[in-house]
Amino acid sequence: MNQDKQEQINNQLISEFSKTLEMFSLNKTESQLFVILFLNDQPMTLDDMKDSLGKSKTAMSNSIRTLLDFNLVERVFIKGARKDLYQAKKDLYEKFMKTYVKRWLEALELQITSLESIQDEVNDLHSDSDILTNKLSEAIKFHRSLEEVFKQISQYDQ
Structure with a gap:
């Protein structure tokens, strides 16, 4: 599958999945961020999230805080990593x-x-x-x- 088509499908998946999550009282950014973390196999930094969504680091920080409060994501430790890393929790x-x-x-x-x-x-x-x-x-x-x-x-x- 070519790169453009794969990115288009990925964007559609994020859009549709996040619509479902918005029904659980998450805002659009929080929903999209959760989907990105859920789809990503590796933990992400706030900078990674910012780059993936094209939003500000402040927006990512606020959204990750909400997702942490709802117990939907977790902070993970990786030896040698200098920035906080986050991933979606299992058992969605x-x-x-x-x-x-x-x-x-x-x-x-x-x-x-x-x-x-x-x-x-x-x-x-x-x-x-x-x-x-x-x-x-x-x-x-x-x-x-x-x-x-x-x-x-x-x-x-x-």
Whole structure:
């Protein structure tokens, strides 16, 4: 396969794969960087990443920090290397699902707490607004149902 065609296919792969990752709340640069690290067999420096994506070193540093926070990449040590090196972690599906489920559960917990607080305020007012009370109850029930689904999913990952 000629070099131009291979580069075109590689760019398409990065583009399409990163679109999927963006659904997991990664921004475009973070998604593209993860795909590049995932496809690359060797650990990469920030300079390597910058050259691969054509972005600034600052953008790479911020993106790698996010990917580290999500536990999707790891810093690796290679004797004699003077710069930090990073690579995508193995078990892609497991890592994404654990991260995604954890984030959903944290967000749901906050939302349920907020909705229950609003419900308490409505109850304290002894409001005659049955519609509002019913809608709040439905919203809390919806969030609790989602929470239960994500808790069940997280049990499969353990």
